Amino acid sequence: MMRMAGFVSKAPKWSVTVHSGYEVVQLDGYKVEWNDVRKVTLVRPDQPRVESERSDGTRTLLILDGKGITTFDESAKVYAQASHPGSIDDAAVYFVGDLRMRLPLALLLVSRFPEELQQRVQSVEYVEKTMTLGAPADHIVGRTATVDFQLWIAEGDKPLPLRAVLTYKDARGQPQYRAQFSDWNFDIDPSDSLFTFTPPEGANKIPFVAALSRARSLWQRPAATKGVKQ
Numbered sequence: 001m002m003r004m005a006g007f008v009s010k011a012p013k014w015s016v017t018v019h020s021g022y023e024v025v026q027l028d029g030y031k032v033e034w035n036d037v038r039k040v041t042l043v044r045p046d047q048p049r050v051e052s053e054r055s056d057g058t059r060t061l062l063i064l065d066g067k068g069i070t071t072f073d074e075s076a077k078v079y080a081q082a083s084h085p086g087s088i089d090d091a092a093v094y095f096v097g098d099l100r101m102r103l104p105l106a107l108l109l110v111s112r113f114p115e116e117l118q119q120r121v122q123s124v125e126y127v128e129k130t131m132t133l134g135a136p137a138d139h140i141v142g143r144t145a146t147v148d149f150q151l152w153i154a155e156g157d158k159p160l161p162l163r164a165v166l167t168y169k170d171a172r173g174q175p176q177y178r179a180q181f182s183d184w185n186f187d188i189d190p191s192d193s194l195f196t197f198t199p200p201e202g203a204n205k206i207p208f209v210a211a212l213s214r215a216r217s218l219w220q221r222p223a224a225t226k227g228v229k230q
Contacts, residue, residue, distance in 0.1 A: 008113060011044075021035045077202055122145065135154050166179070
């Protein structure tokens with residue numbers, strides 16, 4: 001696990017595709033899984049880009065460029081921007097901690113990934129070696145104060161995460177978040193324009209506080225009052 005964290009955090013640039021599912025517990029007790037796919041592109045020290053498409057077709061974009069944060073909702077044609085100079089670590093802390101926004105697996109982005117694991121993880125156990133993910137991988141389980149997790153980490157000189165399952169054990173119904181990683185690429189050469197947002201024709205700029213409310217709803221669907229609703 002620590003080799004994986006060190007390898008990812010030290011890589012100067014990379015991209016990956018993440019297919020994920022996250023459960024939302026409804027008021028009547030049903031667990032509903034929503035899905036999305038994200039393309040993450042990162043260039044250290046201060047340029048991550050996250051393109052997301054939700055199961056209902058909603059497409060969103062998050063760009064951090066070392067100077068500020070931009071969020072764009074393609075379906076609603078609205079975007080918001082906030083100034084926040086600094087590294088990816090600084091921006092991620094601000095985005096998740098101060099703005100209370102959701103950024104699944106945000107630890108993968110930060111250079112302090114190994115240190116964060118050392119501080120948070122309380123125990124880890126080895127399960128087995130598995131061959132079902134396209135490459136030999138080590139399956140481990142562990143826990144933090146609030147999350148039980150499973151990780152499948154590729155063997156060899158590139159100890160990359162191939163799959164993750166997080167169980168939020170203190171939340172009602174203990175919902176899970178699941179992620180499958182594919183197309184890891186450490187030889188990317190993205191242009192600066194990839195981290196520059198140019199509003200498309202017809203897009204409207206809105207106050208960031210309004211974008212926060214909209215973006216939260218994109219990451220976690222509201223619970224239904226009767227039956228299962230979106």
